[in-house]
Amino acid sequence: MIDKYPKSRSEVIDLMRTKGVNPTQQRVEIAQALFAQPQHVSADQVLSLVNKQRNIVSKATVYNTLGLFARKGLVREVIVDPTKVFYDPTTSPHHHFYNVDTGELMDVEHGSINLGELPPLPEGTQAEAIDVVIRVRNSPAAF
Amino acid sequence: MIDKYPKSRSEVIDLMRTKGVNPTQQRVEIAQALFAQPQHVSADQVLSLVNKQRNIVSKATVYNTLGLFARKGLVREVIVDPTKVFYDPTTSPHHHFYNVDTGELMDVEHGSINLGELPPLPEGTQAEAIDVVIRVRNSPAAF
DNA sequence: GTCAGTGCAAACCCTTTGCAGAAAG
DNA sequence: CTTTCTGCAAAGGGTTTGCACTGAC
Numbered sequence: 001m002i003d004k005y006p007k008s009r010s011e012v013i014d015l016m017r018t019k020g021v022n023p024t025q026q027r028v029e030i031a032q033a034l035f036a037q038p039q040h041v042s043a044d045q046v047l048s049l050v051n052k053q054r055n056i057v058s059k060a061t062v063y064n065t066l067g068l069f070a071r072k073g074l075v076r077e078v079i080v081d082p083t084k085v086f087y088d089p090t091t092s093p094h095h096h097f098y099n100v101d102t103g104e105l106m107d108v109e110h111g112s113i114n115l116g117e118l119p120p121l122p123e124g125t126q127a128e129a130i131d132v133v134i135r136v137r138n139s140p141a142a143f
Numbered sequence: 144m145i146d147k148y149p150k151s152r153s154e155v156i157d158l159m160r161t162k163g164v165n166p167t168q169q170r171v172e173i174a175q176a177l178f179a180q181p182q183h184v185s186a187d188q189v190l191s192l193v194n195k196q197r198n199i200v201s202k203a204t205v206y207n208t209l210g211l212f213a214r215k216g217l218v219r220e221v222i223v224d225p226t227k228v229f230y231d232p233t234t235s236p237h238h239h240f241y242n243v244d245t246g247e248l249m250d251v252e253h254g255s256i257n258l259g260e261l262p263p264l265p266e267g268t269q270a271e272a273i274d275v276v277i278r279v280r281n282s283p284a285a286f
Numbered sequence: 287g288t289c290a291g292t293g294c295a296a297a298c299c300c301t302t303t304g305c306a307g308a309a310a311g
Numbered sequence: 312c313t314t315t316c317t318g319c320a321a322a323g324g325g326t327t328t329g330c331a332c333t334g335a336c
Binding site: 165167168169170200201202203204207225226 | 290292294295300
């Protein structure tokens, strides 16, 4: 585990600057919510998190900002459920368990899956990311 | 490559029976379109494929049928793009390239990725599937 | 006659967009 | 001032649903 959680306000702002994201007030609020702990949250959850106390950020801004963060590499988009996108503040290489019964998403340490070397990529392309998702479901209750 | 393409009408019907899917007229049409070749098609593409000549199946039936096929293990759902689900007639273990520029999805032979042993699953769960997606993008034109 | 399957249209829900107003420097 | 960012509401687009009709046995 390389990344530290939670990150202080100034650490979040530093990180944003590093990634070339202008740290406006709303963006910092959203980033702080994301980097409060390792987690996997949907845009809607981010919206509630940020506006828990009082309305600080609008829905449009949350969506726009999360898209921006993802493009800039500040967070990772995890696509495992066709109905919504998860955002993952941990950007170091790792994989995921996805519980199809509960909708829960969990980290898998990078080292615990051995991916050997990649197969030859299609002509004229370069690898951008490798997503490994282990779909699990709750075992029937034992007895 | 274990699976054979294309599959004849009777092969498709046999396959459906094997998987416990009642082979009605519309379902057979949809299955034949899917099993015509190894491919990755969205629900909307299936709709056009099936109704190419004349309207045979409604949109609702296509969606319902693809969902049924996926639940019964006749096809595999591939979730790589938050805006749509791809359906893959090849159910033997294999992985995917996803070209984020073109939206193109390609098979990767199972053997060309070495997945070693799985990490310990979360308590009370069992593995259902492992999805490996290699996201690629077009290389900048060389010169 | 019964029950599964189908079709149509409307409803849904997450996400994106257009545009006017606000904020930053 | 000029540029960037934000908020609101409406639009968008893939998918699901409700319900009446059809068809197979």
